[in-house]
Amino acid sequence: MLMARAGYHPDYVFALHHLTRAFTGERSKFAAFFSGHPRWETRDQRSERAYADALAEYDRLWPDPISSPGGPPPAIAFVSKPHATENKRTKTADIELPLYCRNSSAPVIIVMHFIKDNRELPALSEEYRDASGNLEFQQKAECFDKDDAAPVVIHLPATLVPVQSRKVQALVSVFDSRGELLERFKAFDVRFPKR
Numbered sequence: 001m002l003m004a005r006a007g008y009h010p011d012y013v014f015a016l017h018h019l020t021r022a023f024t025g026e027r028s029k030f031a032a033f034f035s036g037h038p039r040w041e042t043r044d045q046r047s048e049r050a051y052a053d054a055l056a057e058y059d060r061l062w063p064d065p066i067s068s069p070g071g072p073p074p075a076i077a078f079v080s081k082p083h084a085t086e087n088k089r090t091k092t093a094d095i096e097l098p099l100y101c102r103n104s105s106a107p108v109i110i111v112m113h114f115i116k117d118n119r120e121l122p123a124l125s126e127e128y129r130d131a132s133g134n135l136e137f138q139q140k141a142e143c144f145d146k147d148d149a150a151p152v153v154i155h156l157p158a159t160l161v162p163v164q165s166r167k168v169q170a171l172v173s174v175f176d177s178r179g180e181l182l183e184r185f186k187a188f189d190v191r192f193p194k195r
Helices: 002-006 011-024 029-033 040-061
Strands: 076-079 083-087 092-097 099-102 108-116 136-141 152-157 167-175 181-191
Touching (some): 011 181, 076 181, 136 152
Parallel strands (some): 083 181
Antiparallel strands (some): 076 099, 092 152, 108 167, 167 181
């Protein structure tokens, strides 16, 4: 509420949570139980409950966001737990990524990196190689408001990974059209089908 009164859109709270979590990581629920500070996910949930009141206060005091000290609200993305399926028929690993955005009209870029034995997988082809030579898969996606959102479906060909690396972990990051990080989700298991 304090930020809203000072002229900063309430979405700056979520942007701060997401960036801090992306660069510092999320503690386990067990570690958070013994900590004096909640997890970033918990902070998002608590902030969401106060969001409507803070937004009403902000809108009342700053009818023109451009003239507020914080300027227009930041684009933010929310990613929920992805679901990975091994699709033997199409020889793809299919990822269903629950995603929605606020304050974003342009498509977002979903970037996936893959980890095996605590190391990033090297790319097998130039097309999917990042600057460090590691495997990176990118896909543009429309990112709608929560009420209009549907999960983004990503089909990852089995040829992306070496034959001996069919079971990997994927790390998902979401960027805006300018390349600014909006959200990062912790690593999750993905199993690729045999080629």
